[in-house]
Amino acid sequence: MGKKIERHAFEPKIMAFVCKWCTYSGADLAGTSRMDYSPNVRMVRLPCSGRIDPQFMIKAFEQGADGVVVSGCHPGDCHYNEGNYYARRRNTAFRELMDFNGIDIERIEFSWISAAEAIKWTEVIDNFTDKVRELGPHAQYSDDVVDPYAEFLVQKDRETA
Amino acid sequence: MIEQIRNQARQLLENGEVDVVIGYAEGSDPTRTTPVFVRKPEDVDRLIYDARCINSLPLYLNKRHEYTKKGWKKTGIIGKGCDIRAITQLIAENQLRRDEVYILGVPCEGVVSHFEKWDGSLHDGNRASKCTDCDVMIPLDTDFFPGEKPEVDRSGPYKVTSPKVANLMGMENDQRFAFWRDDFDRCFKCYACREVCPHCSCNVCITDETTPSWIDPAAHKKGVFSWHLTRAMHLVGRCTGCGECTRACPMDIQVDLFNQRMKEIVQENYGYKSGYSLEEKHPLITYKVDDREDFIK
Amino acid sequence: MAKIGVFVCQCGNNIARTVDTAAVAKDASEQNGVVHVEDYKFMCSAPGQEMFKKAIKEKGLDACIVAACSPKMHEATFRKAAEAAGLNPFKVEIANIREQCSWVHDDKEIGTAKSKDLTHMMIERIKFNRPLERYVMPLTKRTLILGGGIAGIQAALDLANAGIEVHIVEREPSLGGNMARLSETFPTLDCSQCIMTPKMVEVLDHPLITVHAYAELQKLEGFIGNFRATILQKAKFVIDDLCTGCGECWEKCPFSVESEFEMGLVKRPIIYIPFPQAVPTVPVIDKTECPKILKDKCGLCAQVCGPDCIDFTQQDEIKEIEFGAVIVATGFQLMPNVYREYGGWRPPHMTPKKLTKKERAALPRSGAGRLVDVINGLEFERLASASGPTGGQIRRPSDGKIPETVVFIACVGSRDCNKGVEYCSKICCMYTAKHTMLYQHSVHHGKAYVFYMDIRAGGKGYEEFINRAQNEGAQYIRGRVSRLSKKGDKILVKGADTLTGQAVDVEADMVVLATAMVPQGDAEETAQILGIGYDKHGFYSEQHPKLMPVDSSTGGIFLAGTCQGVKDIPETVAQASAAASKVLALFSKEELQRDPEVAIVDQEKCMNCWDCVTVCPYLAIDRVELKDRNGNFRKWAAQVNPGLCQGCGLCNTACRSKSIELQGYTNEQVYAQITAFGGEFV
Numbered sequence A: 001m002g003k004k005i006e007r008h009a010f011e012p013k014i015m016a017f018v019c020k021w022c023t024y025s026g027a028d029l030a031g032t033s034r035m036d037y038s039p040n041v042r043m044v045r046l047p048c049s050g051r052i053d054p055q056f057m058i059k060a061f062e063q064g065a066d067g068v069v070v071s072g073c074h075p076g077d078c079h080y081n082e083g084n085y086y087a088r089r090r091n092t093a094f095r096e097l098m099d100f101n102g103i104d105i106e107r108i109e110f111s112w113i114s115a116a117e118a119i120k121w122t123e124v125i126d127n128f129t130d131k132v133r134e135l136g137p138h139a140q141y142s143d144d145v146v147d148p149y150a151e152f153l154v155q156k157d158r159e160t161a
Numbered sequence B: 001m002i003e004q005i006r007n008q009a010r011q012l013l014e015n016g017e018v019d020v021v022i023g024y025a026e027g028s029d030p031t032r033t034t035p036v037f038v039r040k041p042e043d044v045d046r047l048i049y050d051a052r053c054i055n056s057l058p059l060y061l062n063k064r065h066e067y068t069k070k071g072w073k074k075t076g077i078i079g080k081g082c083d084i085r086a087i088t089q090l091i092a093e094n095q096l097r098r099d100e101v102y103i104l105g106v107p108c109e110g111v112v113s114h115f116e117k118w119d120g121s122l123h124d125g126n127r128a129s130k131c132t133d134c135d136v137m138i139p140l141d142t143d144f145f146p147g148e149k150p151e152v153d154r155s156g157p158y159k160v161t162s163p164k165v166a167n168l169m170g171m172e173n174d175q176r177f178a179f180w181r182d183d184f185d186r187c188f189k190c191y192a193c194r195e196v197c198p199h200c201s202c203n204v205c206i207t208d209e210t211t212p213s214w215i216d217p218a219a220h221k222k223g224v225f226s227w228h229l230t231r232a233m234h235l236v237g238r239c240t241g242c243g244e245c246t247r248a249c250p251m252d253i254q255v256d257l258f259n260q261r262m263k264e265i266v267q268e269n270y271g272y273k274s275g276y277s278l279e280e281k282h283p284l285i286t287y288k289v290d291d292r293e294d295f296i297k
Numbered sequence C: 001m002a003k004i005g006v007f008v009c010q011c012g013n014n015i016a017r018t019v020d021t022a023a024v025a026k027d028a029s030e031q032n033g034v035v036h037v038e039d040y041k042f043m044c045s046a047p048g049q050e051m052f053k054k055a056i057k058e059k060g061l062d063a064c065i066v067a068a069c070s071p072k073m074h075e076a077t078f079r080k081a082a083e084a085a086g087l088n089p090f091k092v093e094i095a096n097i098r099e100q101c102s103w104v105h106d107d108k109e110i111g112t113a114k115s116k117d118l119t120h121m122m123i124e125r126i127k128f129n130r131p132l133e134r135y136v137m138p139l140t141k142r143t144l145i146l147g148g149g150i151a152g153i154q155a156a157l158d159l160a161n162a163g164i165e166v167h168i169v170e171r172e173p174s175l176g177g178n179m180a181r182l183s184e185t186f187p188t189l190d191c192s193q194c195i196m197t198p199k200m201v202e203v204l205d206h207p208l209i210t211v212h213a214y215a216e217l218q219k220l221e222g223f224i225g226n227f228r229a230t231i232l233q234k235a236k237f238v239i240d241d242l243c244t245g246c247g248e249c250w251e252k253c254p255f256s257v258e259s260e261f262e263m264g265l266v267k268r269p270i271i272y273i274p275f276p277q278a279v280p281t282v283p284v285i286d287k288t289e290c291p292k293i294l295k296d297k298c299g300l301c302a303q304v305c306g307p308d309c310i311d312f313t314q315q316d317e318i319k320e321i322e323f324g325a326v327i328v329a330t331g332f333q334l335m336p337n338v339y340r341e342y343g344g345w346r347p348p349h350m351t352p353k354k355l356t357k358k359e360r361a362a363l364p365r366s367g368a369g370r371l372v373d374v375i376n377g378l379e380f381e382r383l384a385s386a387s388g389p390t391g392g393q394i395r396r397p398s399d400g401k402i403p404e405t406v407v408f409i410a411c412v413g414s415r416d417c418n419k420g421v422e423y424c425s426k427i428c429c430m431y432t433a434k435h436t437m438l439y440q441h442s443v444h445h446g447k448a449y450v451f452y453m454d455i456r457a458g459g460k461g462y463e464e465f466i467n468r469a470q471n472e473g474a475q476y477i478r479g480r481v482s483r484l485s486k487k488g489d490k491i492l493v494k495g496a497d498t499l500t501g502q503a504v505d506v507e508a509d510m511v512v513l514a515t516a517m518v519p520q521g522d523a524e525e526t527a528q529i530l531g532i533g534y535d536k537h538g539f540y541s542e543q544h545p546k547l548m549p550v551d552s553s554t555g556g557i558f559l560a561g562t563c564q565g566v567k568d569i570p571e572t573v574a575q576a577s578a579a580a581s582k583v584l585a586l587f588s589k590e591e592l593q594r595d596p597e598v599a600i601v602d603q604e605k606c607m608n609c610w611d612c613v614t615v616c617p618y619l620a621i622d623r624v625e626l627k628d629r630n631g632n633f634r635k636w637a638a639q640v641n642p643g644l645c646q647g648c649g650l651c652n653t654a655c656r657s658k659s660i661e662l663q664g665y666t667n668e669q670v671y672a673q674i675t676a677f678g679g680e681f682v
């Protein structure tokens, strides 16, 4: 049986939005090369980093993610030529916006990772996980004010199920 | 000045060049003005213009408000410089054709921030914050302008950062968060801020969308955050800074601070100012190969 | 209620070693909508696939998750199997628990927890997968080739020999392009005309090739497989079918103007073929000059023409033809305005606009700082060509003297950010070496100097060729030339040798500039007609700089030759053949199948801001008018052409109201995936 991964009191939940041509393939390569990296990350595969909508990141945080990774091909390498340039602008604006709202932008990691950069992928994920573990749970989103009506609906759902 | 505007409006209506002139009239009490739709030449004398004319009239040109101009081929509109920027932005976004409007530009010296603060004159105590860094007091694109239109250099950046934005940016992250959390606590999602915005022209707003509902309809904290982040994101590089969203908010939430901050960001990073050009595309749908990427690993 | 099947693969021990697949399967079976689970050793094996198909049929599954290796490995396999079992292939998704889980985490507890999570996310996602049908579109198996230089010729022959109908649109009266101007070609010094003319004749005679010479492309509509070209056939005033190419007319024509083909070095008649080997050999009348057409005087050619094929009333003609693919081969020109920088004389036809007679007369021919004997590489090619204006004897343009000393200057306009272009034109080192040889073969006692910056000779036999030129006596001086000035009937070349650090002055009889190769003057307009991308210089952009060097940014349009970037003949020909093979691959099916993972628009919601139109890299989105029942205009809306959409999803992100969606990656699918995110560590 393989080696035990160290368990910490707090394990961050990390969601990654990645493009399928570069980053997703890079992560696959990490697998084929039997590297290991921290198991906290869950990936959503998208055609292009230009398809990554700020809405996804907002939802991921709402859903309890402590950190979000956004990644795609390096500038100039986009499969669709220009998708990552739009992604870069959108994320510049979005980060500034989150920052202005006081939401901790250290919890969003943007990285260019090519299909060959398996090592970079593992480093980005490991370092980011460590960083978010340091930061602790995303308190800004976790001290939830529950909507009573929504709670009521959920309750009803459970009863009928 | 207002006489010249009235005369022009009368002529336009008389010879049928426009079907209506949208302008300002005296409101319900002496501190207030109200938008007015003048359709008959004999009514043009109701038109007024002074520092109380806060409302951003281009809202009524937005297609969402089509009911207001049913069957009207051409609309005359009285515009301050900032309103005309909104019109330009609407045309650039294909929400309006230039030949559908006749712009009666007025020179503006600033407006009051709220009617309640009007004490007969405009001064630093009651001037709207958007007016402090205005470079379109002499408006840009007009069909009619009372008198000679002086040349103004508008090439520079917006002159000042809004003191409120600067103040917030001076805070620690957590303080800023606390500021917004407390403010947003009051938001009950009436969407007045959206309804009043000239650039929220979507047929179905993303927040009314249910497949899927990206924005939680409930007015709890997450839902409100998500609404305001989304709204501000959608207005990046498009907001023309009328400040109506804040003025419309029944809960006194200063939502336009978001837009003001994004205005600075867009200007700093992409040198873009909304509402100045019909051709230039807003910054989120264009790019440069050497855009800023200092935050990217 | 969904009927989802979940198939967990052990992959031998590859997955099972660090993931408890039985636990994953059991957990999945407890999820809403899951009606069937399997935990099997090798899902991709024949028995595994049989089991998969059987389950779909017997349990009536309407969606399947395969928790196994990366979708890059077997997504296609399982989608095909599903199709065979009667399930829409787009209702199959892969949860990647091998590459992204079992192979990277060594702890079974953690691996199992993560696999469960990854499977949950997919189960939720697939509830929103819509069954998609592949788009099938007709395919017109006919190719348009724009430009009849060597690139266009090669592509046309390759295609026609494979049985594909080809139309070449060439705007000059003859095929050939710039290669027809060359005398001999590096690195073998074989005669350009000798290798080119047979190909041109083959093109003309080929039953599957139609040549539209003296014609232009006015409009290109449609998309891959279904283009519609509007071709303007300029009036030649000569009836193609009757003309025998006897040459009576152009020999008798009493008027003459500067010849474009000969770079203004000599004159040509007004009814003309550009050069003696022209193909087709049908002359055209230059209607801007002909006195018969302009003021009804002369008409001599019509009198001498035997077959009576001259028709002064001929009009421009518009032809509309349908194509399935386009190859762009519009070639290059030499940078037009660098003569000025060197005080050279600019032949009038090289000015950007066509000059009137008066303007042309006003241009100084010599003196006043204009040096007639400063010429460019192509002009030198003509002087050295046996069929050129001097019959192959190298004589200088001003007085026809045989030059005793010739200075060749490399990198004129190339690698020059200030006055020229940033890039290296790549061929100049080679043709300059060639020129020194041609010169010394023709003028045995002549002296050739070459001022150069670096020698770049990276090609098969190229370095050897440069060595040969140097051995044959050309003197290479590393350095730039600062000034050319007139000295008697000579040109004083002031330069510097940067290797010795000394100033070098040469009194030359003639100076040849290796001017930069740049795109055609109208390259950008042509790109706009075609709807393809171009770089800041005007060279056409390939779809991917490394992996798709012959595809343009628009589906069904391919690039060949120097219109895409600087190239010599072998590279041009290679790219032309590559483009032809791309077209053949496209035409290998009877109809076009397009991936259904493309964007679609909710047209009622769309508020016609055209943001999606702006961001789409493939110009796949049209603006359409929606009509009501009575045919009256109702509203504008975006509409995606599935023939062009490549499924990048940029439009989806750009659209604020989410009126446009990328199928396969819809908002609902991603939303479901995010909300199913549990992130449980163990």
Ligand SMILES: Cc1cc2nc3c(=O)[nH]c(=O)nc-3n(C[C@H](O)[C@H](O)[C@H](O)COP(=O)(O)OP(=O)(O)OC[C@H]3O[C@@H](n4cnc5c(N)ncnc54)[C@H](O)[C@@H]3O)c2cc1C
Pocket: C146, C147, C148, C149, C150, C151, C152, C169, C170, C171, C172, C175, C176, C177, C178, C179, C182, C184, C185, C186, C187, C215, C216, C217, C329, C330, C331, C332, C333, C334, C377, C378, C381, C427, C431, C434, C520, C526, C560, C561, C562, C563, C567, C568, C569, C570, C572
């Ligand atoms: C001085 C010089 C010497 C050279 N010597 C050599 C050599 O020795 N060996 C070697 O390998 N290479 C040599 N080259 C390079 C060689 O000439 C080119 O690589 C080759 O000619 C490129 O062919 P092409 O078909 O891409 O373009 P072109 O030959 O330019 O052909 C393009 C054709 O398209 C037509 N066209 C353009 N636009 C349109 C339009 N809008 N509509 C219709 N038709 C259009 C043009 O009229 C032209 O006929 C030399 C180049 C120069 C300048």
Ligand code: SF4
Pocket: B186, B187, B188, B189, B190, B191, B192, B193, B194, B248, B249, B250, B251, B252, B253, B255
């Ligand atoms: S107007 Fe005020 S209360 Fe209403 S949605 Fe906007 S911010 Fe919230």
Ligand code: SF4
Pocket: B193, B196, B197, B198, B199, B200, B235, B238, B239, B240, B241, B242, B243, B244, B245, B246, B256, B259
């Ligand atoms: S966001 Fe607010 S300030 Fe900006 S244009 Fe809309 S209403 Fe005006």
Ligand code: SF4
Pocket: B194, B199, B200, B201, B202, B204, B205, B206, B207, B230, B231, B234, B235, C656, C657
């Ligand atoms: S908030 Fe966004 S989606 Fe809603 S109306 Fe405004 S721009 Fe449209």
Ligand code: SF4
Pocket: C601, C605, C606, C607, C608, C609, C610, C611, C612, C613, C637, C638, C654, C655, C656, C657, C658, C659, C660
């Ligand atoms: S971005 Fe959206 S609303 Fe705008 S034109 Fe495209 S589909 Fe329509």
Ligand code: SF4
Pocket: C598, C599, C615, C616, C617, C618, C619, C620, C621, C640, C644, C645, C646, C647, C648, C649, C650, C651, C652, C662
């Ligand atoms: S998915 Fe990409 S290619 Fe397709 S229409 Fe949208 S932007 Fe264009």
